[in-house]
């Protein structure tokens with residue numbers, strides 16, 4: 001999707017001010033009952049990185065909805081190439097080959113879906129939802145893939161769980177929105193800031209929101225719903241950032257006002273999520289840690305991967 005002139009103008013202005021600005025996702029089709037992409041077992045394939053918080057959202061959703069037998073997965077190497085692209089490497093533990101298209105890089109997959117991709121100057125991000133039938137990418141925006149999986153499950157696949165109950169949709173969407181810029185994207189805005197003021201602004205907003213969330217979770221288990229709440233997309237969308245926080249973001253992205261283990265409610269929230277059936281198995285600590293410290297040489301020149309922290313979600 002090409003940005004509008006107004007979006008492009010805003011992007012340039014923010015970039016010039018030393019801010020990290022995330023580009024919008026390009027493929028925005030949907031799996032719908034009567035559409036081109038209808039729900040069918042074995043038809044769709046996910047390309048993910050275990051390092052990536054956005055891709056992690058889709059893997060957790062696949063697990064919680066019991067879609068493992070219906071949607072297949074390949075995993076890229078944790079080493080991101082200097083231009084930001086991803087490779088397949090079946091010799092790396094936890095990573096795979098591209099078992100669907102036989103490509104050596106994710107760029108190859110994007111090129112198959114969009115001829116001319118390689119010349120477009122864009123970099124293919126994870127997650128990617130691939131359609132075997134039309135040999136194309138359905139969608140590469142995590143939030144939409146997560147919601148699509150819920151519809152897919154409602155079409156009779158999976159274990160009958162929903163992570164986006166109709167009556168809570170508005171609250172779920174509002175919660176995801178409220179956490180997106182400040183927390184999910186906020187850690188990147190802190191880490192990739194190129195001016196002191198851009199960094200200060202991002203870190204301040206990030207911790208203001210974490211403080212609010214800590215307060216919000218007083219007496220609650222989950223972010224949305226009556227009483228102690230119910231597990232929804234809003235929780236997993238926050239979780240994949242929080243579970244990387246102490247391991248990576250505190251040091252690598254300089255998000256160091258506090259750690260998640262300093263927030264009793266947020267710490268308990270992360271542990272509660274990890275304890276959901278199958279979720280721990282979606283957390284690949286080595287991919288997470290090695291990816292960031294090794295791949296972003298612009299902010300970690302010698303690619304040294306810290307030994308710590310001793311305590312955190314990765315030890316539980």
Ligand SMILES: N[C@@H](CCC(=O)N[C@@H](CS)C(=O)NCC(=O)O)C(=O)O
Pocket residue numbers: 024025049051052053054055083084085123124125126127140141142143
């Ligand atoms: N908006 C996308 C963001 C995906 C994204 O930025 N993924 C990162 C990995 S954490 C990526 O593939 N980056 C490659 C790059 O930008 O060079 C989503 O939520 O799906």
